[in-house]
Amino acid sequence: MLFEISGLSKRFGELAALTDVSFEVRAGEVLGLIGPNGAGKTTLFECLAGVLPSDSGVVRAGGREVPGGERSQLLFYMPDTITPWGSQSVRWALDYTVGFFGGKAELRSGVVAELDLERLLDRPIGALSKGQRKRALLAVGLLTSPPALLIDEPFDGLDLRQTRDVAAALRRHASRGRTLFLSIHQIADAARMCDRFVLLSNGRIRGEGTVQELAAHAASRNPAGAFTNLEEVFLALT
Amino acid sequence: MRSHSRAFLWLLDKERRELVASRSWWVLLLALGPLVGISFISAVRTYAEVSGLGGTAGGVGEAMAPLIGVWAPTFSACELAAVFLLPFVAIRLVGGDRQSGALKLELQQGMPAAGLVAAKAIVLLIGWLIAMLPPFLAMALWKSYGGTLYPPELASVIAGHVINAGLTIALGAAMAAVAEHPSTAAILTLGVTVGTWILNFFAAIQGGWWERAAEYTPTAVVSEFQHGLVRLDVVLIAGLLVVAGLGYSAIWMRLGVATRRRALESVGLAAAIAVAILACTFVRGSWDLSEARANSFPEGDERALSRIHGLRMEVHLAPEDPRRVELENRALAKLRRLMPDLRVDYKSATSIGIFEQANAGYGEIWYFLNGKKEMSRTTTAEGVLEAIYAVSGVSPPKDEDVEFRGHPLSAQPRGAALVFFGIWPGLVLLAAFVTRRGRL
Numbered sequence: 001m002l003f004e005i006s007g008l009s010k011r012f013g014e015l016a017a018l019t020d021v022s023f024e025v026r027a028g029e030v031l032g033l034i035g036p037n038g039a040g041k042t043t044l045f046e047c048l049a050g051v052l053p054s055d056s057g058v059v060r061a062g063g064r065e066v067p068g069g070e071r072s073q074l075l076f077y078m079p080d081t082i083t084p085w086g087s088q089s090v091r092w093a094l095d096y097t098v099g100f101f102g103g104k105a106e107l108r109s110g111v112v113a114e115l116d117l118e119r120l121l122d123r124p125i126g127a128l129s130k131g132q133r134k135r136a137l138l139a140v141g142l143l144t145s146p147p148a149l150l151i152d153e154p155f156d157g158l159d160l161r162q163t164r165d166v167a168a169a170l171r172r173h174a175s176r177g178r179t180l181f182l183s184i185h186q187i188a189d190a191a192r193m194c195d196r197f198v199l200l201s202n203g204r205i206r207g208e209g210t211v212q213e214l215a216a217h218a219a220s221r222n223p224a225g226a227f228t229n230l231e232e233v234f235l236a237l238t
Numbered sequence: 239m240r241s242h243s244r245a246f247l248w249l250l251d252k253e254r255r256e257l258v259a260s261r262s263w264w265v266l267l268l269a270l271g272p273l274v275g276i277s278f279i280s281a282v283r284t285y286a287e288v289s290g291l292g293g294t295a296g297g298v299g300e301a302m303a304p305l306i307g308v309w310a311p312t313f314s315a316c317e318l319a320a321v322f323l324l325p326f327v328a329i330r331l332v333g334g335d336r337q338s339g340a341l342k343l344e345l346q347q348g349m350p351a352a353g354l355v356a357a358k359a360i361v362l363l364i365g366w367l368i369a370m371l372p373p374f375l376a377m378a379l380w381k382s383y384g385g386t387l388y389p390p391e392l393a394s395v396i397a398g399h400v401i402n403a404g405l406t407i408a409l410g411a412a413m414a415a416v417a418e419h420p421s422t423a424a425i426l427t428l429g430v431t432v433g434t435w436i437l438n439f440f441a442a443i444q445g446g447w448w449e450r451a452a453e454y455t456p457t458a459v460v461s462e463f464q465h466g467l468v469r470l471d472v473v474l475i476a477g478l479l480v481v482a483g484l485g486y487s488a489i490w491m492r493l494g495v496a497t498r499r500r501a502l503e504s505v506g507l508a509a510a511i512a513v514a515i516l517a518c519t520f521v522r523g524s525w526d527l528s529e530a531r532a533n534s535f536p537e538g539d540e541r542a543l544s545r546i547h548g549l550r551m552e553v554h555l556a557p558e559d560p561r562r563v564e565l566e567n568r569a570l571a572k573l574r575r576l577m578p579d580l581r582v583d584y585k586s587a588t589s590i591g592i593f594e595q596a597n598a599g600y601g602e603i604w605y606f607l608n609g610k611k612e613m614s615r616t617t618t619a620e621g622v623l624e625a626i627y628a629v630s631g632v633s634p635p636k637d638e639d640v641e642f643r644g645h646p647l648s649a650q651p652r653g654a655a656l657v658f659f660g661i662w663p664g665l666v667l668l669a670a671f672v673t674r675r676g677r678l
Contacts, residue, residue, distance in 0.1 A: 046342075049342075049346055049494075050345070050346070050494040051342045051345055051346070051493045051494045052493060052494060053494055053495055053496040053497070068494045068495075069348075069494075070348075071346075072346045072347060072348035073348070076346055077342070077346060078343075079339055079342055079343075081339075082338060082339025082340070082342065082343075083338050083339065084335075084338050084339050084340035084343055085252070085255075085256075085338070085340055086338055087255070087256070087259035088252075088255055088259070092255070096248060096252060099244065099245070099247075099248035100245050100248040100249060100252070100344070100347060101245075101343075101346075101347050102241075102245070102347075140343075
C-alpha cells in the first residue's frame with residue numbers, strides 16, 4: 001500500500017461534498033475514481049493534494065500521517081480545465097516541470113513521443129486546443145517525480161485515437177512503478193484503463209476494489225441482479 | 239530533496255516571462271515615456287522662465303534648485319503610474335496564477351508560499367525599475383542642457399518612488415491573493431489608495447493623530463523623499479507595510495489552508511505589524527539629502543539649537559489655517575529633526591479657524607523653556623528661531639553660512655519631445671513585438 005485515506009470529509013456550507021471517505025491506494029496500481037457528475041471526485045483530489053482544505057480526515061503513508069504541506073513528497077495532482085502558463089510554450093513548460101518541480105529529465109523525450117507533442121513544443125499553451133492542452137498537461141504530470149500521480153479526467157477532450165494512445169502511455173508509466181489515480185467519468189474508459197476502482201456518489205464511497213470485487217459487492221446488495229461489467233456495477237452501487 | 243534555491247531561480251524565470259507576457263506591463267512602460275515627457279518639458283520651461291528673471295538672489299535659491307524645480311515634477315509621473323497602472327501589473331502577476339490554475343500546480347512543489355510571493359515581488363520591482371528609465375533619460379537631457387545633477391538628492395527622489403512602488407506591489411499582491419477575481423482585487427487596491435487620500439484630507443482638517451498617521455501614507459512618503467528628506471521611521475514603516483502586504487499575499491495564497499486559520503494568521507500579522515509600526519514611530523533619525531538643505535536650518539543655527547533641550551510650544555492655530563501649515567513645513571519639520579524632545583501642543587476649537595480669529599489668543603505661538611516663556615505670532619523659520627533664542631537665552635549665530643545660490647538654467651527642453659513621445663514609445667513597442675514573438 002502506498003497510502004491510505006481515512007475519514008476524509010469536506011463541506012461547502014450546507015453541502016456535504018465528501019463524507020467520511022476512506023480507501024487505500026496501492027503502489028504501482030492504476031486506480032480509477034468513478035462517480036456521477038457532482039459526486040465529489042475533483043473535491044477529493046484537491047483535498048488529497050492539499051490545494052483545498054478538508055474539514056477532517058487523514059492521509060497515512062508507511063503508518064505515518066502525511067499532513068497537507070508534505071503531500072508533495074507523495075503525490076502530484078493534475079487538475080482538469082486549467083491553462084497554466086498560457087503564454088509560455090509547451091517546451092518551456094516541460095523544462096519548467098523538470099527545473100521547478102524536480103521532474104525527471106530522463107523521461108522527457110519519451111513522454112514527448114508518447115503523447116505526440118513534438119509538433120506542439122513551440123506553441124504557447126494558451127493557444128492549444130482542448131485535447132492538445134490535455135496532452136501537454138499530462139506530459140507535465142508524467143514528468144513529475146512523486147510516486148503517485150492524480151489526474152482529473154485524463155481523457156477529457158481527447159478523440160478516440162488519442163484516448164487509446166494516452167491510455168497506453170499511462171499504462172507504460174504504471175508498469176514502471178508509477179501509481180496512477182485517475183478520475184474518469186466515462187465508465188468504459190475507466191474499465192479499460194484501471195486495475196481497481198473507487199466508486200464515489202454524493203460524496204460517499206459506495207465501493208472499492210476490482211470489477212469482480214465490486215460485482216460481488218453489488219450482488220450481495222441485490223442477489224437478483226446480474227453484474228457482468230463495470231457499468232452495471234456502477235449503476236447498482238451509485 | 240529538491241533544491242529550493244534552484245527551484246527559486248526557475249520561479250524567477252517564470253515570473254519574468256509572465257511579466258514580459260503581460261500587456262499591463264507594456265502599457266505601463268509605454269505610458270511612462272509621455273507622462274515623464276510632459277512633466278519634464280513643462281518643468282524645464284518653467285525653470286527657464288524663473289531663471290531668466292534672475293532667480294539667483296538670496297532667498298530665491300531654494301526655488302531654483304533642480305530638485306524642486308525639475309525632478310520633483312518629472313518624477314511625479316512615476317507616482318501617477320504607481321497609483322493607476324502598477325497595481326494592475328501586480329494583480330495580473332499574482333492573481334493570474336490563481337485564475338489559470340498554475341497556482342494549484344505550483345503550491346504542490348512544496349516551496350513555502352512566501353517564496354512564491356517573493357519571486358513575484360522581486361520581478362515586479364525589477365519591472366518597475368525598468369519602467370523608471372524615462373526619468374533617467376530626462377536626467378541625461380538635463381545634463382546635456384548644461385544643468386547640474388546632485389546625486390544624493392536624486393537618490394532620495396528615486397528611493398521615494400521605489401518605496402512607493404514597493405507599497406503598491408505589496409498592496410496589489412495582498413488584494414490579488416485575498417480576492418477571488420482580479421477585477422475585485424483591482425477595486426480593493428484602488429479603494430485602499432483612495433482611503434489613504436481620505437486620510438490625508440482628514441489629517442488636514444482634524445490634525446492630531448490623523449496628522450501623525452498621514453505622515454506614512456504613500457503620498458506623504460513620496461513628497462518627503464522628493465524634497466530630499468529621508469526619515470528612518472518612514473523607511474522602517476514603509477518596509478513593514480511592504481512586509482505586511484506580501485505576508486497577506488503569502489497567507490491567502492495557500493489554498494489548502496482552512497479559511498479560518500488564514501483569517502487568524504492575518505489578524506496575528508496585523509497585530510504584530512501594528513506593534514512594530516508603533517515602535518517605529520518613536521525611531522528618530524533623518525537625513526537631508528537636498529543640496530539646498532531645504533529640510534534644515536543653517537548649520538550655525540543647528541549648532542546653537544542642539545544646545546537647547548526641553549522646549550515646549552503651544553500653538554493656537556486651527557489645522558486648516560495656512561499659517562499652521564507654513565509653521566509645520568517651514569519651521570517645525572526642521573526643528574523636530576534637531577530636537578527629538580520638542581513638544582508641540584496645538585490648541586484650537588475648530589478645524590479651519592475662521593470663526594476663532596476674533597478670539598483673544600488665536601494665532602499666538604507660545605514658547606516655554608525652563609520656566610521662561612515667550613510669545614510670537616510669526617510662523618516663518620526665521621521668526622521661530624528668533625523666539626527660541628529669546629526664550630532660551632542662547633545667542634543667535636553670526637550669519638557665516640554660505641547660502642545656497644541655486645542653479646539657474648535658462649534652457650529650452652531640446653529633443654525631449656522626440657525622446658519621450660517618439661523614441662521611447664517606439665522602442666517599447668518594438669521590444670514588446672520582439673519579446674512577445676520570441677516568447678523570451
